[in-house]
Amino acid sequence: MKQQACKLEKEITKKVSLDYLLYLPAGYEETNREWPLILFLHGRGERGTDVNRLQQYGLPKLVEEQEGFPFIVVSPQCPAYTTWGLENDALLALLDDVSARYAVDRGRIYLTGISMGGFGTWNLATEDPDRFAAIAPICSTGPTEKVHMLKDVPVWVFHGSKDTTVPVHHAEEMVEKLKACGGNPRLTIYPEADHAALTPVFYNMEIYDWFLQYSRNNPPIR
Template sequence: MKQQECKLDKEITKQVKLDYLLYLPVGYEETNREWPLILFLHGRGERGTDLSRLQQYGLPKLVEEQEDFPFIVVSPQCPLYTTWGLESDALLELLDDVSARYAVDRSRIYLTGISMGGFGTWNLATDDPTRFAAIAPICSTGPTEKVHMLKDVPVWVFHGAKDTTVPVHHAEEMVEKLKACGGNPRLTIYPDADHAGLTPVFFNMEIYDWFLQHRRKTSHFE
């Protein structure tokens, strides 16, 4: 099923209107089952009002090219004048809205993003650590002062060793701080990859298999 452009019929936090791409899995309309959901956060260069820009890489590109992907995928677009790090409330309200409209398994909501979206992944998860079953920040850093909030959340971090935009030591610092407070994160460093070189990571099905190994023991809404 191809992605559809979704325009919210209500304005949410701080009068920010987050339009988004929505992918529903093949067979969604023929079954009564609930589906796992991935929230994908793009990088700085895709901000604006043209949703088609999101399809250049990442999950929006993957689900356009792959016939069957077993997740609902929500890919919001960040307005031009802000960043994901400032829009946690808007993103959480978007998740609430999508979860109410569609057959979402709320114990299997996952989060990933790249660059600015990777920072947004760290930040959003620390703002609401009971929401997500697992997260995967890619070529980014995050709020080190809040990382202890994720000690019970499965985390898989990806980074390129030749990244000069966000040097790899930022990812290593996040991982070490999370380990120090009792977390058990994974870290994968690609020795020859720079900042732009990690977009193919989203086509590695191992990430999504790893996501599906994790489920929130208690629903966020219980």
Template sequence: MTIQPSKLCVEITKKVQIDYLISHPEGYADLNCEWGLIIFLHGMDMRGEDISQLSNYGLLEIMNEGELSLPFIVVVPQCPYESYWNMERDAVTALIDEVVADHRVDRKRIYLIGYSMGGYGVWDLAIHHPKKFAAIVPLSSGGQISKAEQLQNTSIWAFHGAKDNIVPVEHMTNMINAIEQHQGRARLTIYPDQGHDIMRAALSNQELYSWLLEQKS
């Protein structure tokens, strides 16, 4: 696994610079292969301008420890200070388009994973771009119940801690219930003895990545 720091400058209504890390899987040198793409959105405390702090955080931390060898390109952008992922929605979609254009990405296998603030960002991006993602994995978060119908054709596996005192578990269960009311495909894992920080438990689950590989848009 190699992790490379990169930057993307996006000009929409304002000039936004999104720094990101990108990791290529073993075997990426094979020019005949295309790979699934995972975009991982971090939580609030990782915002800023120091992209290096994300190199051993969340999904990349678990990969660095050798617990997982994932057959995906993994991209980890950094949200600017005093901003949120929904505010940087256009920048993230521009980043995805750049990665797809410059790397050997299977366009039918683009996935979103996010924790806490990043989980809210996952819900928001998928609601606004429901056809862009083969599956989403929100952790410790909730979504816009009034827009749940937009996700009726999106594969979802959500994770939450029952003892979360930052984002109550009801925020997640209410969103999942709303999606199911629109005949959506939503799967929910609740950790009965855990609180808000469930990243390691959820992201160390090899079954999650096997499930992702089964999802295509």
């Protein structure tokens, strides 16, 4: 019997689930303003079911220690059996839900992550580039075949030149490919830093001032 050309058309529903930490700025309940939001994606070592582990470094640690941080911060935990690169649907659903529940400025949604979370930053932004006002991947690589999707998104890449886990040439390649398709990314390389040495990036307020320079003129209504 010869093969037949066939086609499947069926609408399906996907269930997603993510635990996450949520930080609301001081004064959130006393004002009617909308607040900028940062989605923070952790690295491979913090996967699992104990969301409090996320407070070991990065933004979840910063907002515990510093008063007056002027962003809503959403820090999801990646399940142990997967990676951020496979969880775009769940992350976008999380942003939809948080944006509907809280006073989020939809024109000022920012994305950052470190290591596995840096790859997730690149990957998620290419999936929905109109969602994010700016992104900051840290010590990571990314999907080079999709980087052209970010030519109109402000990008600031951080990496350590002594990183042996994700060598710095991966970040340089992403930046060069983005430039080649019309993007204007910014690259900061720390000459003495290895893979584990870049969490202090989150304690430099320059990155947050840089985020706030950018806003989507016509953010999508979801």
